Amino acid sequence: MASLKDIAEKTGVSIRTVNRALKGDEKIKEATKKLVLEAAKELNYIPNLAARALKSGGGYEVIAVINNLHEMHLRKFAAMEKVLRQKDLLLSIFIVEDENCCEDLLKRLSLSRPAGAVLMADYDSQEQYDLIKGLWEIFDQQSIPCVGIDLDFEGMNQVVLDRSQAIYDAVQYLNKQGYQKIAYAGIEGAFGNDERLLGYRNAMKNLSQEESIFLAPPAVGDEARVESGKLAMKFFMDLEEGPDAIQFFTDMMAVSALQFCQENDIKVPEDLAIIGFDNQPITAFTQPPLSTIVQPVEKVGEISGQLLCNLIKSSESRVYTKMVNADLVVRQST
Amino acid sequence: MASLKDIAEKTGVSIRTVNRALKGDEKIKEATKKLVLEAAKELNYIPNLAARALKSGGGYEVIAVINNLHEMHLRKFAAMEKVLRQKDLLLSIFIVEDENCCEDLLKRLSLSRPAGAVLMADYDSQEQYDLIKGLWEIFDQQSIPCVGIDLDFEGMNQVVLDRSQAIYDAVQYLNKQGYQKIAYAGIEGAFGNDERLLGYRNAMKNLSQEESIFLAPPAVGDEARVESGKLAMKFFMDLEEGPDAIQFFTDMMAVSALQFCQENDIKVPEDLAIIGFDNQPITAFTQPPLSTIVQPVEKVGEISGQLLCNLIKSSESRVYTKMVNADLVVRQST
DNA sequence: TTGTATGCGTTATCAT
């Protein structure tokens, strides 16, 4: 690997001059600059970022903490990596698996001190919440700049997806389409349910319409969550005056509701409009294809990366919260 | 941030001794060792990776190269991380996106020289294949121990999933269940199709039965692949003597075939048995639930991690190829 | 406009 020294020797100028030529921002004679740049190219010079990092104090790796390998998270992850790579930061990953994660993280940190961290974790239970919060506190104590994605710890830098707004918009859309009675079906205590419910409630308030809400009992695992969709359908169909449009908590629920409709001869979207949430791959292929809400995960990843870069560079203490909007994908179920 | 120097000053010993105590592998008096370790803990010492990398060319991190964020890959990834973490190796990730990946990788390597690498990439086209191969060659040239997962570059350390065997077993199973005419439906030129087809052919040869194969035209994207399933069904149903069991290339194809059956009153598994491939989440919830083939990705990840650890430690030049079997999950579609 | 010299935190050689 060619170094500045090599270029200096080849061109006969000093290291310092090579440095200036490469940086381009200092006073330097055009001729020497050209000479150096050519030599650099010829020698296939690549700066040694480790040395650079060492000199300028900062580390060069960012550690991403993740406890859920959903594709969605990984798309955020990829978008973030792209941003970080441009800033010569390297992304390393720490997967949270069990209750020992705090100790594990400490041990991980004893191996190397990252320049920054991103916390990208879901929680379904109080224990999980506490665990994740514990991880954040570690970063906080160690003064490692940290950005949380879709978390809500006080005093933490955040990038937050505004699911509330997304649901609000979806309800508004349904209303504009002429649907009269719009319902929400969620799962009690599930991660993100309250937020979506809030969006629904705000929208209904804004439309001066009466709420119609079903919350399935807490469900763990895909199977239970599919079941929740059917439970919701049963609930609404038994109502005297059932809804003609339902916003579901997740695509899973919506898909199983769609199945229910098929089995019970309910025509979608004529008798009932259905909207899911997440734009899972399946949704494009259901009968009819499901309208759903896309979380712009790439954007979230990008913004998180940028925020973190800024925090690392500026080492300022102001706490940011960045909101990102989600969008409605209209297919044939509405 | 505390450095070796700080510890040295605090304890009154030299930097070199601190270094020895921390490494633990050199002759050193127990008392001084203890003293140093305590001081290190007290000062919350974390080694500076940049300095380490600068001096010794790195050696504590493994870089995983990945070009496809399928959940499956990520489960391998997680399993691997677990193994590596136990060996105090950090896992960092490098996501391949475009044709510049080789340059990018070189730049990445200038940041720090990893102790090892794992190449976990899919390819659908010759260009992609060449690109990935280029990445491998970089590792190879730089003498960085590298393990490939499901690749087939000559001279490369490999962990390979035996999909051929899996299909072979599935066909044998169908035969034992009494199905008379077993077919295979795949996609021309798709990644892994040939391998599965080979398993089918071998099984049919072994059973002395006549092959019945449909290969859909090359399809890119989920939608096209779903369509392939229907194409296959149309093909087989138009046959004079159609199959009573079909092994599909992917779950996607199988699921859409299942839909086709529903729409055309073909009873599964009475009239037709269907087996997918991959055990995607949906498969458990189709009507009827789909039998499919699980790739034991965790095992693959684990073995890859172990293999890499061995390569790093022993730095031997022997080339390994480890085969891992896939298993059949029997649900109600067979 | 260009060069000299120093130090970042580690590792490792060579002394003691």
Added chain:
DNA sequence: ATGATAACGCATACAA
């Protein structure tokens, strides 16, 4: 068993 010191490649204060 321990210490002094050089070196890794880069950035930069200071000198010329």
